[in-house]
Amino acid sequence: MQGTKAIAVHEITRKFGTATAVDRISFEVDRGEFFGFLGPNGAGKTTLIRMLTTLLVPTGGKAVVAGFDVAEDPSEVRKHIGVVPQAMTSDLDLTGRENMDIYGRFYGIRARQRKERVERLLEMVGLAQRADDLVATYSGGMRRRLEIARVLVHRPELLFLDEPTIGLDPQSRRVVWDLLRKLTEGGSITIFLTTHYMEEAETLCGRVAIIDAGRIIAMGSPAELKAGIPGNDIITLRVGGLTGEIVQSIKKLPFVHNVGMEDESIRVSADNGAENLPGLIDAVRASGGTILSASVHEQSLEDVFIHYTGKSIREEEARKINFLVGAGIPRGFGR
Amino acid sequence: MTRLLAVIERDLKKFKRNPVVLAMSILMPMIYLVILGNSFQGKLTGLPLAVVNQDGGPQADRVMEYLRAVQAGPRTFSVAVLSDQRAAVDGVRSGRYKAALIIPPDFSRRVAVSGRPDIGLFLDNTDSISSDTIRNLVDAALSSIKSEYVPIREPADEPLLRDINLYGKVDYYQSLVPGVVIMAIFLGTLTTGAFNLVMDRFLGIEESYLLTPLSKGHIVGGLIISGLSITTMNAALILTMSMLITGIPLSRGIDNFFPVLFVVVFTTLCLLSLMFAILGRISHPRIVGVLSGFLNVILFFPSGAVYPVASFPGWLKSFARVNPEAYAVDALKSLLFKNAGMAAVSGDVAFLALFTAAMMALSILTFKRTL
Secondary structure, three states: OOOOEEEEEEEEEEEEOOEEEEEEEEEEEEOOOEEEEEOOOOOOHHHHHHHHOOOOOOOEEEEEEOOEEOOOOHHHHHHHEEEEOOOOOOOOOOEHHHHHHHHHHHOOOOHHHHHHHHHHHHHHOOOHHHOOOEHHHOOHHHHHHHHHHHOOOOOOOEEEEEOOOOOOOHHHHHHHHHHHHHHHOOOOOEEEEEEOOHHHHHHHOOEEEEEEOOEEEEEEOHHHHHHOOOOOEEEEEEEEOOOHHHHHHHHOOOOEEEEEEEOOEEEEEEOOHHHHHHHHHHHHHHOOOEEEEEEEEEOOHHHHHHHHHOOOOOOOOOOOOOOOOOOOOOOOOOO | OHHHHHHHHHHHHHHHOOHHHHHHHHHHHHHHHHHHHHHOOOOOOOEEEEEEEOOOOHHHHHHHHHHHHHHHOOOOEEEEEEOOHHHHHHHHHHOOOOEEEEEOOOHHHHHHOOOOOOOEEEEOOOOHHHHHHHHHHHHHHHHHOOOOOOOOOOOOOOOOOOOOOOOOOOOHHHHHHHHHHHHHHHHHHHHOOHHHHHHHHHHOOHHHHHOOOOOHHHHHHHHHHHHHHHHHHHHHHHHHHHHHHHOOOHHHHHHOHHHHHHHHHHHHHHHHHHHHHHHOOOOOHHHHHHHHHHHHHHHHHHHOOOOOHHHOOHHHHHHHHHOHHHHHHHHHHHHHHOOOOHHHHHHHHHHHHHHHHHHHHHHHHHOOOOO
């Protein structure tokens, strides 16, 4: 039916008790696309990816992944996808090669083919030298690279990555990014990635959905998203003696679209920031303010997020655990 | 099939990477044999007994002689002769002695004259097992002074009890061997199988294989089979070693090799599937820790491994009737001590198999394939 799409999601919803983690989300991803879900921690990204990868049953809506319904045909979905969960999931007591080999056997890949692919993939992620060391001796970046290689053993048509670079140092992050770019070069694999790093979504993804509090608030290519909000530059001014009057006078300027205020600084979205900066400074001075510092940068996805939600990407609220029961007791019955 | 084998191999490989665990799981049941054998002794020895002999007459000497004979022979108690009655009683209060025997000054005279001698025995009756033993022996010592001569013929009218052992002599240590093997199996099933699932869940690794096409049966079955192979080998090793230590002829095990193997395998399967049914949804190893001590006590002590099931109160007997360890102990005792064949234990094995099937079904039913 929706065979031409890699992912087709219609009003998918997941509730935990009274809290709604994912709230009637709909979107489609074409084959070969590099699609990203960008949002703050706690926005519902992991819940969404777990529903799409059959680990959580949706409480409402429908999702078709690789041509199969996730609720009706989860085992078929699993055969066609590869998933790198957010937590490190490689076995510490096994070597890198053993981790990959056993994973390949979970998919029923024949011995000779498995050996070939494992060799090639270890080479590709730069772990061939360390393949026979226990994963316990690996760094975080190495473990993540191994986990990406591991889910490619069965040649999935669709790859899901949940916050693949979380907790990695900037250098390891770049290595992972290069790896993911290399994967999409052939155009035969679809990648679905979630992240709360703006830069990651901006440099990797062809198309991005911005998610907050369980809902999609904007979707499009990074360029489209940025073009979709007024202005093209952000001017940040630190002003001595900041008053409401100053803000009012700035708002009247023709090239200014939006003004945000925070302590001593004002954040102005404007057209052609560099060109219009002198005019802005004049306006502040005329209203009796003194300029302490000024900076201009191009609008980023972060600014898109701020435009739509009125807030910056924030830290996650802790998962609520019943203090009487604790973390280890099973919650409710399911499949 | 390849998938099931992959689950098994993954688990075995991980187990192999922890040689300390392997060594401990063999060593610990052996230590159990020694500790258990010496703490639940068949007969008590070395109980400290204080004796104050204020009499010194011939009858008191005979009591003393008898006590010394016990000390030299079965060594039930070690006698300390004191002169101060108060010191002896205080010694019992402070726990230095299990009992104090006071022979009063007129003891010998009263035995000779009135025949109603008094003797004082202060017992630490907080420890009922040792105080009962001491009381019985002191009773015996006192009755020994009544018989002035040793009869040449036994009186014809008194029935004489003769023990007739149906089976070859089984000493106390040997009788513990089935219990030790069951204990080894229990420990093995606790640290393999479902426990590895709990650990994977705790470490967040479980997610990686829930995402693969493995079925519930692959995951549950694979972990049970790998746990079975580890635990069975372990139990066989411990059975052989404890037979060697306690002097049960190895030929018993060899003659009954298949029945013994059968019992070990089914006991292991039974406990593994029981653990799976209990731990299948648990995600913190601390809960396993709390449960393990509890399960060990409620399964092991009512199993008949140490005390006979027949002497349990009714409600505990009914529990023993559904306790798989009780069937395992019964089967192993029959095979090792009565040299009975497969036919004698088929009932036990049938129960174990049935229990396994029920628990396995429950495990697969309750195991969650989603997070």
